[in-house]
Amino acid sequence: MILAADNIRITNSIIKGAVDSMDPVPAKDMARQLYAAGANAIDINTGPLTSRPEEKMEFLVHSIQEVTDLPIILDTVNPSAIRAGLGISKSRVIINGFSLEQDKLEKILPLAAEFDADIIGYLLDSNGLPPFDTEARINIAIELYQKCRESGISEDRLIIDPIVAPLLWNDGTTRNMDLLKIIRILPDILGFPVRTIAGLSNLTSGKKDMEKRIILQKTYLSMLSASGLSIILIDMLNKPLLKTAKTCNLLTSEKPFSVFEL
Amino acid sequence: MILAADNIRITNSIIKGAVDSMDPVPAKDMARQLYAAGANAIDINTGPLTSRPEEKMEFLVHSIQEVTDLPIILDTVNPSAIRAGLGISKSRVIINGFSLEQDKLEKILPLAAEFDADIIGYLLDSNGLPPFDTEARINIAIELYQKCRESGISEDRLIIDPIVAPLLWNDGTTRNMDLLKIIRILPDILGFPVRTIAGLSNLTSGKKDMEKRIILQKTYLSMLSASGLSIILIDMLNKPLLKTAKTCNLLTSEKPFSVFEL
Numbered sequence: 001m002i003l004a005a006d007n008i009r010i011t012n013s014i015i016k017g018a019v020d021s022m023d024p025v026p027a028k029d030m031a032r033q034l035y036a037a038g039a040n041a042i043d044i045n046t047g048p049l050t051s052r053p054e055e056k057m058e059f060l061v062h063s064i065q066e067v068t069d070l071p072i073i074l075d076t077v078n079p080s081a082i083r084a085g086l087g088i089s090k091s092r093v094i095i096n097g098f099s100l101e102q103d104k105l106e107k108i109l110p111l112a113a114e115f116d117a118d119i120i121g122y123l124l125d126s127n128g129l130p131p132f133d134t135e136a137r138i139n140i141a142i143e144l145y146q147k148c149r150e151s152g153i154s155e156d157r158l159i160i161d162p163i164v165a166p167l168l169w170n171d172g173t174t175r176n177m178d179l180l181k182i183i184r185i186l187p188d189i190l191g192f193p194v195r196t197i198a199g200l201s202n203l204t205s206g207k208k209d210m211e212k213r214i215i216l217q218k219t220y221l222s223m224l225s226a227s228g229l230s231i232i233l234i235d236m237l238n239k240p241l242l243k244t245a246k247t248c249n250l251l252t253s254e255k256p257f258s259v260f261e262l
Numbered sequence: 263m264i265l266a267a268d269n270i271r272i273t274n275s276i277i278k279g280a281v282d283s284m285d286p287v288p289a290k291d292m293a294r295q296l297y298a299a300g301a302n303a304i305d306i307n308t309g310p311l312t313s314r315p316e317e318k319m320e321f322l323v324h325s326i327q328e329v330t331d332l333p334i335i336l337d338t339v340n341p342s343a344i345r346a347g348l349g350i351s352k353s354r355v356i357i358n359g360f361s362l363e364q365d366k367l368e369k370i371l372p373l374a375a376e377f378d379a380d381i382i383g384y385l386l387d388s389n390g391l392p393p394f395d396t397e398a399r400i401n402i403a404i405e406l407y408q409k410c411r412e413s414g415i416s417e418d419r420l421i422i423d424p425i426v427a428p429l430l431w432n433d434g435t436t437r438n439m440d441l442l443k444i445i446r447i448l449p450d451i452l453g454f455p456v457r458t459i460a461g462l463s464n465l466t467s468g469k470k471d472m473e474k475r476i477i478l479q480k481t482y483l484s485m486l487s488a489s490g491l492s493i494i495l496i497d498m499l500n501k502p503l504l505k506t507a508k509t510c511n512l513l514t515s516e517k518p519f520s521v522f523e524l
Contacts, residue, residue, distance in 0.1 A: 167513075170518045171518070172518075173512070173513060173514075173515055173516050173517060173518070174516040176513065177513070177514060177516055180488055215505060215506065215509050216509060216512075216513070218480070218481075218484075218506075219480075219484045219506055219509040219510055219513060220484075220513055221484075222480075222481045222482075222483075222484030222485050222488070223484050223485065223487070223488035223513070225485070226442055226484075226485035226488050226489065227488065243477060244477065244480075244481055247477050247478060247481040248481055250435070250478075251429075251435060251438065251439070251478070251481060251482055251485070252435075252439060253435055254435050254436040254439055255435060256432050256433070256434075256435070
């Protein structure tokens with residue numbers, strides 16, 4: 001399971017301040033910390049970026065790539081910000097992401113073909129809503145795959161995000177149990193070892209108590225890992241969470257276990 | 263997932279002292295604590311009990327049942343100690359357990375029929391050794407089921423223990439990943455919703471560092487839970503472990519989530 005840091009996000013006041021004042025130091029500092037913590041990739045979540053979106057995305061990509069060459073994940077709904085990030089990035093890029101919504105199919109999906117980049121496809125319907133059951137999820141996964149192929153994007157560029165449901169939703173637990181199954185069966189359904197990604201913090205959206213958030217996230221993370229999830233988007237600066245992620249990788253590695261590894 | 267306490271065991275010095283001096287107070291105290299912690303069943307692990315095995319088992323069953331009517335699990339290789347426990351128990355009993363080893367088939371399995379009790383079948387071959395791969399595990403599960411039926415034991419009495427491997431074994435991680443799959447597929451293989459049980463502390467046998475033991479156990483417990491394990495044999499007096507077990511039950515419950523539940 002690849003560990004992708006979700007820490008560089010505009011909702012983080014340090015990052016927001018850095019972007020507002022175009023000061024690269026805080027973003028560089030955080031990128032260094034994420035690398036030191038063992039991140040395998042860094043998500044850059046800029047939100048919609050209503051003013052000067054291209055400039056701000058370029059600024060963040062550039063700042064981070066001054067200190068690390070980890071792959072980056074361009075996490076925004078703004079196509080021109082994604083294009084700007086793709087244009088400037090020196091390392092491998094994952095576009096985050098597209099869905100069956102018309103504007104995303106038209107404006108975001110083609111960027112993956114144009115820049116030969118990986119792209120995350122969300123298991124959401126054409127209205128951007130999460131499906132209700134396994135069958136609907138499977139059908140959407142097949143459509144996402146077909147849309148990639150129609151756009152000339154090779155299947156190994158696709159990463160599917162089944163969309164972790166907030167537990168505060170009435171059917172959040174049911175949805176998240178179905179997600180485990182979906183992650184497990186997708187490679188068989190699609191007929192190739194499709195990669196999957198999940199955003200762990202979604203699980204506890206709206207929940208304030210930090211201790212409870214973390215135990216819920218740790219437990220569900222272990223479940224995702226056992227189901228064969230490829231990439232987890234995670235708070236890499238939360239030590240207990242990170243320890244669980246590393247323990248998951250140790251248990252699922254199927255390599256001889258060493259007492260010194262953990 | 264049912265929580266079965268593994269705390270009443272002869273290797274625990276308090277329990278050993280109580281058995282040696284036939285003092286019911288320590289066993290009663292511990293049983294009270296296990297009940298208060300939320301145990302759904304109590305395993306009584308007496309080991310082989312070389313001297314006066316029947317008397318010692320009766321003593322423990324009786325002491326525990328003075329304070330709780332939780333189901334008990336008679337955990338010993340000694341058939342006459344199991345018989346003694348079955349004879350005296352006022353609550354539901356699970357025999358722990360039998361395997362394809364000849365003496366267990368002859369002396370332990372028939373007790374489940376005689377006393378109409380649940381019985382745990384170990385996924386071990388006829389020499390008492392753990393099998394190497396999925397196929398061998400499946401074949402043994404089918405044999406355990408057939409032996410039950412031949413002995414007139416109804417299929418819903420059988421609980422399969424796939425035997426958690428110590429991580430210190432060279433292939434421990436591989437075995438334990440296969441176990442998750444086995445737990446998931448056994449109901450389909452056997453054609454009925456067969457129950458499964460796992461002893462969590464086996465995972466970290468031989469590992470001294472308590473903090474590492476617990477994080478490994480917590481992580482694998484979450485994986486077992488996601489795979490549909492029916493019963494976990496667990497240290498009910500370890501709070502972090504117990505919290506993870508309860509979080510597993512909350513996440514897998516598929517019931518509307520309440521912020522107050524955890």
